[in-house]
Amino acid sequence: MAHRDTITLFLCGDIMTGRGIDQILPHPARPDLHEPYVHSALDYLRLAEAHCGPIERPVGFAYVWGMALDELVRVDPDARIVNLETAVTRCEDWDDKGINYRMNPANVGVLTAARLDCCVLANNHVLDWGRCGLEETLSTLRGAGLRAAGAGMDSGQASKPAEIPLAGGGRVLTFAYALPSSGVPGWWAARADRPGMNFLPALDDAALGRVRADVRASRRPEDFVVVSLHWGGNFDFDIPDAQRGFAHALIDEVGTDVVHGHSSHHVKGIEVYRNRPIFYGCGDFLNDYEGIEGIGATFRDDLTCMYFPVMRRDGGGLATCKLTPLRMRRFRLGYPDETDFEWLRETLRRECARFGVGVDEGDGHRLSLRWS
Structure with a gap:
């Protein structure tokens, strides 16, 4: 969407296209899992079918996106940024961490079907199948024309942003980082001589200095900066003071335009600070959790949002921000x-209110933010 005065971004939370979802795509990987209680990815497909009815297979690559594709056509954002929480690999060098996500590289069409611009890889699952798996993930994305941020063949590559050119000049630069609070082990960090991810051990002055140096090394005057952070636990509406303070410092001291937070399996509160949006937790977007009872059902990890912040090109920050609520059912967004819708709307109203942000209902069961 080429506008003279603004740019529109599409952001969402975790894209998990492995395990059960990979099994319904045209080229499923071996279903073997190394989880304590589930040993085949097909079991997640069976759980979902027991909960919601039969799921066709194989499905086309566009299937899982469902109505999200219609929304992307309607909004036509200038940049599409997601957190890809799945290794894209056939490697068998799995990490004994309890949960391992992977998708067959032959199914990379499920990512290109949504015309994604950037896949954030700084998260707690991209190295589930070892550094061999990370290398294949990077090469598969590159071969499909997809940009990656937050992981690389060495620390220099992992710290570089994904550069998305904008019509009319300038770029969207996406810098991505993973935190131990989201379950990322420190030994996954990239080094000068070792592949890995862009890892921040803590939300402290040293971490802020690293982000500041990364941004200064790449930013030009017309660029927009998105800092994408995989932080915090899976189920908790609380926003720790450390996260809020770090997000504010990213805006105050680094000049970040958008803070893109993820890791929580459900939507969390949104703050607009100095007219810059902070998405503390965008929730899951694609997953295979249907039919799994427990805390996820309480927090409604089947409900999600597409986030469309519209940023002013003159440096004035956020112009508008609209959200499209969706629900995952039969491994497809609708x-x-x-x-x-009412549950999601009222949850967002409650969680955003603590930051002085209102959530209004618009046409077609869409939402918009209101702030002062």
């Missing part, structure tokens, strides 16, 4: 029914 519009929620009235009850689910």
